[in-house]
Amino acid sequence: MTTTPPLSLDMRLETVLAGLERGDTAALARAISLVENQREGFEQLLSELYRKIGKRNAQRIGITGPPGAGKSTLTEQLVRAYRERGLKVGVIAVDPTSPFTGGALLGDRIRMESVSLDPGVFIRSMATRGAQGGLATTTEEVADVLEAFGFDRILIETVGVGQTELDVAATAETTVLVLVPESGDGIQTLKAGVMEIAELYVINKSDRPGADKLRQEIEVMLGIRKGNAFVNVRPHHGPAAAKGGAGRRGETAAKTDWEAPVLTTVASKGEGISELIAALERHHEFLVTSGMLAERRKQRLATRTRAVVNRAIRQWVWDETRAEDLVNKRLDEVAAGTRSPYDVAAEVLQQVRNGK
Numbered sequence: 001m002t003t004t005p006p007l008s009l010d011m012r013l014e015t016v017l018a019g020l021e022r023g024d025t026a027a028l029a030r031a032i033s034l035v036e037n038q039r040e041g042f043e044q045l046l047s048e049l050y051r052k053i054g055k056r057n058a059q060r061i062g063i064t065g066p067p068g069a070g071k072s073t074l075t076e077q078l079v080r081a082y083r084e085r086g087l088k089v090g091v092i093a094v095d096p097t098s099p100f101t102g103g104a105l106l107g108d109r110i111r112m113e114s115v116s117l118d119p120g121v122f123i124r125s126m127a128t129r130g131a132q133g134g135l136a137t138t139t140e141e142v143a144d145v146l147e148a149f150g151f152d153r154i155l156i157e158t159v160g161v162g163q164t165e166l167d168v169a170a171t172a173e174t175t176v177l178v179l180v181p182e183s184g185d186g187i188q189t190l191k192a193g194v195m196e197i198a199e200l201y202v203i204n205k206s207d208r209p210g211a212d213k214l215r216q217e218i219e220v221m222l223g224i225r226k227g228n229a230f231v232n233v234r235p236h237h238g239p240a241a242a243k244g245g246a247g248r249r250g251e252t253a254a255k256t257d258w259e260a261p262v263l264t265t266v267a268s269k270g271e272g273i274s275e276l277i278a279a280l281e282r283h284h285e286f287l288v289t290s291g292m293l294a295e296r297r298k299q300r301l302a303t304r305t306r307a308v309v310n311r312a313i314r315q316w317v318w319d320e321t322r323a324e325d326l327v328n329k330r331l332d333e334v335a336a337g338t339r340s341p342y343d344v345a346a347e348v349l350q351q352v353r354n355g356k
Contacts, residue, residue: 009041017048020149025122028149032124035141043308046141049148054297058147059284062172064158069178070204074267074276075157079115081273082153090146090154091123094139094168122146136167137307140300143171166197173296174283176200176276179218181210195221199260199283202276206264218262258286322356323348 016034019027031049034042061078063071075091082089116123126139143154158168177198201218203211261279265272287293317323326348333339 013041013045013048016045020049020145023150025119028122028145029124031145032142035145036126036138038138046144049145052148053144056147056150056152058152058154059174059280060143060147060154060156060172061280062156062158062168062170062175063178064160064166064168064175064198065178065202066180067160069180070267071157071178074178074202074204074265074273075155076115077267077270077273078153078155078277079121080270081277083118083120087152088120088150089122090143090149090151091121092139092142092146092154092156093123093125094135094156094158122149122151136171137304137311139168140171140304170197171300173287173293174199174280176202176280178202178204179214180205181208181214199258200276200279201260201262202272203262203264204267206272207266207269211264215262215264222260222262258283317348317352321352323352326351 016027016031020031031045033039034045063075065071072093075093079089079091115121124142126135126142139156143156146154154172156168156172175198177195177200179201181203201222203214203218205211263272263276263279265276267273284293287296327344330339330344330347334341334344
């Protein structure tokens with residue numbers, strides 16, 4: 001009995017690339033798994049696909065916000081709206097317990113399947129596992145695969161608003177921060193982080209009490225950041241008092257500044273989705289006409305290149321040198337307190353410098 005010899009790496013990659021070229025979603029899933037888990041040949045695959053990146057008007061949209069804000073329902077509504085416009089949509093759900101794997105946050109399973117079974121939609125859940133080189137870098141690489149496959153809109157949804165989520169959201173060209181009326185009391189704590197990176201603010205579940213108050217708080221906060229906090233607030237001492245304030249933005253302000261809108265939606269009812277899509281399109285057009293789109297992509301590519309180098313160095317240190325053996329050898333001494341982790345790290349680096 002004869003057995004078929006296993007395919008070489010080059011042949012496996014050629015098979016995946018050929019499948020991607022003919023639009024095979026099974027090949028797409030294999031390619032993403034290859035990249036997400038950083039299996040042998042994944043960088044070669046990405047290098048081949050890179051030629052197709054940036055050749056079309058694909059948009060990458062990051063959707064972030066605190067848990068319970070309704071990000072998944074909003075994402076689903078965006079998918080439906082884009083599909084009605086004839087656009088192909090890829091979704092990356094960065095969440096180990098993502099609703100796209102069968103959870104309830106996106107709605108019941110029937111509704112989720114009705115989206116995922118659409119041939120113009122591809123949904124992939126990404127957990128933190130398999131992202132040894134940095135979750136943001138891996139997410140951007142998966143987005144590259146989706147763009148090369150021909151998706152017009154790539155939605156990147158994160159689970160929360162921690163630093164990892166901010167980094168992931170920043171891999172997109174437009175970041176949407178989703179809040180709910182209950183976020184009002186915590187708006188101050190959000191300022192220093194996620195409030196700084198969003199280009200669009202969405203108050204979801206806006207049929208709940210407190211939505212108008214939260215919207216005003218966000219608008220005032222954005223005004224303070226830009227120096228025109230009370231431009232829309234009626235003065236108490238007549239119109240003259242409101243003119244020429246030190247904090248006001250003058251008419252000569254740069255026309256390239258993007259005025260972040262604060263939108264309201266009720267995603268569960270599909271309300272406000274068309275306005276959100278219109279705002280997303282306006283922001284993309286702003287990025288293109290101002291030249292910021294090309295500049296942002298350059299900056300992301302520089303960051304990505306450094307991350308890829310760091311990932312390769314890290315892998316080389318642990319796989320190709322005796323660093324792991326040395327750490328294990330010194331572990332008892334570290335545990336006993338006779339050596340510190342910093343002493344051992346310095347020894348590891350010295351060993352690497354000596355070519356061992």
